[in-house]
Amino acid sequence: MEQKQPDPTSDDAMDSFLEKFRSQPYRGGFREDKWEEEFDKIPLFMKKAPSEIDPKENPDLACLQSIIFDEERSLEEQAKTYKDEGNDYFKEKDYKKAVVSYTEGLKKKCADPDLNAVLYTNRAAAHFYLGNFRSALNDVVAARKLKPSHLKAVIRGVLCHLELKNFTEAVNWCDEGLQIDPEEKKLLEMRVKADKLKRTEQRDMRKAKVQEKKEQSKNEALLQIIKERGIRLASEAAGEEEDSDSDDLGELLLDGLSSENPYGARLSADDNGRLSWPVLFLYPEYAQSDFISAFHEDSRFIDHLMVMFGETPSWDLEQKYRPDKLEVYFEDPDGTDLYRVPPQSALLPVLQHPRYRVKALTPAFLVCVGSSPFCKNYLKGRKVCQVK
Incomplete structure (x- = not known):
């Protein structure tokens, strides 16, 4: 005859469980000397999440992560979750992790162009604060292809061009942004700055060309004096001995005359x-x-x-x-x-x-x-x- 198992909710079953609990020591409790370390293993109390999560070492954290990034959710939802995670890292000024999160969101290749444009723009901001101005510029260009009217992408693009000293491009981007919003204060301010820097750069280039021409004339005069003196020149860069009346050597010497001796x-x-x-x-x-x-x-x-x-x-x-x-x-x-x-x-x-x-x-x-x-x-x- 089959023996009937006690009902788990019955008083007898509860008494049996409590008796067993009293007779066996609980092995999952915190040790007094390591309570801070033990608390740091609980996701709710973690001060900093590990960069790589091993399900065996952190099963609770792995479980939470699987819930957050559930592959059964839509690509748009997954991409948005990565965007939000990147935003959190950005607020904490952890720009490297923010870049990783935004990149993971873009990898989902969701069908929402606005969301992808935001991911590109936000990643550009993180790259900008890391000093990766060229990568940041590439991202805002990609964002504008998806959403040409995305004003944040335009503003961040102008900032990148200014850092890269592309002043003409910075002015052009400001003009394009002001077509979207003629009252955008930041674009108006940056356009004034970019235009001023552009004019200064052009002025410096004109001065440099004038100075270069003067230097060229001066060096040609020096070379002529050397020839009149009958002094023979040779250039180590030429790889062989050549007299100063050689046209090729003359060009080398003109370049050399423009440079200081290694000793100053x-x-x-x-x-x-x-x-x-x-x-x-x-x-x-x-x-x-x-x-x-x-x-x-x-x-x-x-x-x-x-x-x-x-x-x-x-x-x-x-x-x-x-x-x-x-x-x-x-x-x-x-x-x-x-x-x-x-x-x-x-x-x-x-x-x-x-x-x-x-x-x-x-x-x-x-x-x-x-x-x-x-x-x-x-x-x-x-x-x-x-x-x-």
């Missing part, structure tokens, strides 16, 4: 057409160098050496680099032979030497102590010629 100086001419060069002195023994920003072509090498070595440099531990002991050399274009420069010589006749080439518009010379073992070893096996 460039070739210049005085009112009498006399040149001052940026010059580099190299000390191979100690891998050191000196840079002279303006070596006048009529100045002598000894004059500069007296200034540079009036005091012993910190790297000259033996105190042997004294002006009267120094020898100056330059290498020929092939880098094989060396030419010794008399210290009493001025710069110009050395630059006019038939075997000298000025590279990168910066003459360079080697300097060492003539009586030192290093100098003797450095010159060993190389042909040394005297500059007259």
